[in-house]
Amino acid sequence: MKERPFPRQVRQLAPDESFQFRCHAGVPCFNECCRLLELAISPYDVLRLKHALGLTARQFLNQYAVVEQAATGGFPLVYLAMLGDSRGSCPFVAEQGCTVYEDRPAACRAYPLGRGTFRTASGEIQNIHVLLAEPHCQGGHEDQRQSIDCWETEQGLDLYNPFNDQVVAIVQHDRLRQGMKPSEAQRQLYLATLYDQDGFGQSILQAAGPAGQDLSALEKQALVADSSALLAYGFKWLTQELFNSGG
Ligand code: SF4
Ligand code: SF4
Structure with a gap:
């Protein structure tokens, strides 16, 4: 039997492939994606969030982050600390949506896309994109299609991606x-x-x-x-x- 490279809900997109998705306050699943998640945050995510919250980086990390040592013995991983409520909510989700929307982390911006970044043998940074189709997310049923490039630009990722690529250049050195x-x-x-x-x-x-x-x-x-x-x-x-x- 041929090995499935990704979980069932995850499909790799070709670079020029478009996808159907729209998220807005009227979807029945509004805010459902902001709970029960492992949200890794990058240095540039911290830069944006600490500015948004008027905190120093140290204050932000103490209040909102969990640092985990990578099982591989590599560099530590930093996650946004979810609340201890019954739904493991993000500390920034409110009824009206994300309270740090203008400065939300790259993973939140990219969703339902995931951006996999790796360093080739020659040291070049390359990316692949996957589309997540999680059962709770209804955005894939909305009548709107877009390319990967347009989506990333619209979500402000052009500022985040170059910094996040530099993380990969270090952790995959x-x-x-x-x-x-x-x-x-x-x-x-x-x-x-x-x-x-x-x-x-x-x-x-x-x-x-x-x-x-x-x-x-x-x-x-x-x-x-x-x-x-x-x-x-x-x-x-x-x-x-x-x-x-x-x-
Ligand atoms: S459509 Fe998806 S991304 Fe948008 S609120 Fe619903 S679960 Fe979240
Ligand atoms: S930062 Fe905002 S978009 Fe991201 S999980 Fe939290 S509330 Fe949702």
Whole structure:
């Protein structure tokens, strides 16, 4: 019997394939997708959510996130902490919908698509898309079709995807494939650089750690004032620190 590559409710889409879907406040399943879910959040998700909530990254992580060590011994995974109510609700779901809609995580934006990202043997980042057809979601019965590209653009993913690809470039780095196991200190550095973004910025400003030594005082101030630029710097610096510093 031929092996099924994906679960029954998941189907890989061809890059140019369109799909039928629309979500709006009038669907009978409104908000059903915001409960009982494992929602991994990326560094750029944290950047957007902490701004939306007026929190520092550390405050956001303490209040809304769960950090799990990957079973593979790789870098930690960060999830949005669901409420302890009877339905495992997302802390941001309300009767009127998502209360952080403008800054919702990439996985929420992409749904019902899933974006699988992998690094090829030559180091290139490639993507595949799958369509989820979960029984509770009625959006696939709505009369609207769109391409993957249009959907991603409409959902604001053009800002998220490049940052999320950089996560993959680290967690699927060649050194890891060749057997490197991150030490506990490296796992903590991953969290401190990419997730505790304000703390990372402060360590650069105060010259409290090795990051930022290549920057002038003015460059440091400009970097820390621009959260996206700071995160981009964090990815670059961390990659160098983890894989090219001989450590
Ligand atoms: S249509 Fe799907 S995505 Fe939209 S509210 Fe219903 S379950 Fe959620
Ligand atoms: S962040 Fe918003 S869209 Fe995502 S699960 Fe929570 S309430 Fe739903």
